[in-house]
């Protein structure tokens with residue numbers, strides 16, 4: 001079966017989860033995807049064995065969960081065998097390679113493993129020269145070009161992003177970078193992405209290791225639901 005990351009638009013991905021209670025909150029509140037950061041350079045890094053315990057703990061505390069957000073692994077220039085090990089250990093639905101290495105080997109690995117992959121475009125390259133890599137990504141993610149590859153709360157150019165959404169159609173294009181409950185409705189309206197992805201904008205103030213704020217996640221889910229309802233021409237429930 002072909003890998004898929006399909007969710008109703010706009011989707012919501014909360015990235016850089018490090019605690020069982022945050023995984024549980026995302027499942028309970030109806031977040032579409034969660035990102036798990038397997039890059040040791042990130043403050044949101046999840047070491048493989050510690051991460052397994054977090055997942056087991058989240059499941060143990062929430063055994064009746066019928067809904068589980070799709071898990072996306074974030075990697076920075078990671079060796080391919082390490083990526084494959086994480087896909088298996090976490091039953092990842094997708095990999096999100098960042099960094100400076102070419103993406104094609106990761107795309108080919110994702111295809112071999114039968115999982116989706118996310119192509120991250122950092123910054124604002126010329127749209128007329130943009131070509132989807134092969135094998136094609138199931139999702140494109142637009143993010144700001146920042147030192148440390150991501151997760152710094154910096155916005156990308158929303159006018160450029162709105163054009164990229166159109167230029168890359170029909171591939172679903174999501175947006176990341178500096179999104180939070182206070183601007184999520186604006187970015188959804190202005191850019192019309194297939195989804196939004198955020199890390200720092202869903203965190204507790206002073207979070208040191210990616211600790212998320214349940215109230216912020218709930219507000220993001222409400223904004224997503226309003227946007228979905230208005231796309232369908234109906235008020236949100």
Ligand SMILES: O=C(O)c1ccccc1N[C@@H]1O[C@H](COP(=O)(O)O)[C@@H](O)[C@H]1O
Pocket residue numbers: 015016035037039042043044074076098143148149150151152153154176177178179197198199200201
């Ligand atoms: O979050 C990180 O630490 C990180 C590290 C390396 C690569 C990507 C990372 N995060 C990605 O960046 C976006 C945007 O983050 P923010 O909302 O601006 O804080 C996040 O969604 C991740 O996909």
